[in-house]
Amino acid sequence: MDYPFRVTLRADSARVRARMLAAARARLAAGDMELPLNAIAKDAGVGVGTVYRHFAGRQALLESLAADSYRALIAEAAAAADNPDIADGLRNLVRAALRRQLADPALAAVLSTPECQCDETLALGRELGTLTMRVLDRARKAGVIRADIVPDDVRRLTCGLQHAVRSGGDEDGTAIDRYLDVLLRGLRP
Amino acid sequence: MDYPFRVTLRADSARVRARMLAAARARLAAGDMELPLNAIAKDAGVGVGTVYRHFAGRQALLESLAADSYRALIAEAAAAADNPDIADGLRNLVRAALRRQLADPALAAVLSTPECQCDETLALGRELGTLTMRVLDRARKAGVIRADIVPDDVRRLTCGLQHAVRSGGDEDGTAIDRYLDVLLRGLRP
DNA sequence: ACCTGAACACCGTTCAAGT
C-alpha cells in the first residue's frame, strides 16, 4: 500500500512494517530471490494478512525494498547530469546503474520490469528517466554518444549487463569492468 | 533422464514423452515461464510421477525443450567459424545467439544458467564453446575483436542482450538491431 | 483501524501400489 491518506504510520504499524522489510531483506541477502510472503510473515512474527495489508503483493514489496537504492542511484544520476565532462558523466551514470543493481537484487528486479505497482516507484522512474535524458542530450551534443539511444535503452542495457555479470560462475571479478567497457564503447557514435 | 542404457524408447514411452514436451511447449508459447510439472502432467494426461521419471526436474525439462534450438545455434556457430570473412562470422554468431534465445525462451533459460542437468546439454555447451573459441581466435588474429573476450563472455553478453530486449515494452522492434550493433561495436578492439 | 490465522487452491516431490 501507498498510505495515500496518512504520511506517518502509527508507531506500532511502522514497527511491524519495518520487521517485515527486515525479514524480506534477510531472505534476499541469503540469496533467496523467491520472497515467499507466507514465510516472511512467519519470520516477522505477523499474520499473513498483515503482509498483504502493507504490500499489494510481491512486486510492491520489492519496490519498497528497492526504494533506498533507487534514490541513491537517482542522486548519482543527478551528479552525472551536472558533470562538466559529460563523457565522464555518462560513464558514471552507466556504472552506477550497474553497480547498484548488482548490490541490491531488489533494485535489479524493479528496474527489469516495466510495470510497477506503487506510485512512488513510478515517480522514481520518471525522475531517473528525466535525469538520464539530460545526460543523453548533453552527450549527444558533445558527440560522445550515438543519436539513437533513449533513456529507456540505458535502463534496459544496464539491466542486461547485470544479468550478464550474474550469469557467470562466481569467480570473475573482472567481468563488471570489462562489460562496462564493452557497453560504453558500443554506445559511442 | 538421459536414458543411458537405451538409445530408443519403447514406443508408448516415447509417445508419452512427446505428449509431455508438447504440453510444456504449449505453456511456454502461451507465455507461461513457470512450467508447473503438475499442470503439465494434467495437460499431457499422465501421472505426475511419469513427468519425474522422464525429467529430473524443471531444469532437465527445460534442457530437453531447448535441445533443438541449441543444435540449430551450434550449426550457425559452425558456419560462423568457417566464414571466410571472420568479422562477418563474429556478427553472425552473436546475432544467431540473440535471435535463437528470443525465439525460444527455453534456450534463453538454459544458456542463462551455468549449471545444467543433462549430460547432453553439457556436451552441447562444450561444442558451442569450442566453436565460439574458434571464431574468437580468428577474429583476434584478424584484429577485429578485443583480446580479453572469451567464449563464456559471448554467452553471458548475449544472454544479457536477450534480457535487455525482453525487458522493454512490447512495441520496439528496433531494439534488437540497435542493441546488437552496440554490442558488436563494443567488442571491437 | 489494524491484526490474526484458518481456509482454499495450487504446485513440488515422493512413493507404494498397480499394469
Place this chain on the structure above:
DNA sequence: ACCTGAACACCGTTCAAGT
C-alpha cells in the same frame, strides 16, 4: 519396466473474526 495418483509440505491469496 513403466505408469498412476494419493499424500505431504509449502506458498499465494482471501476473509471472517478478533483487538
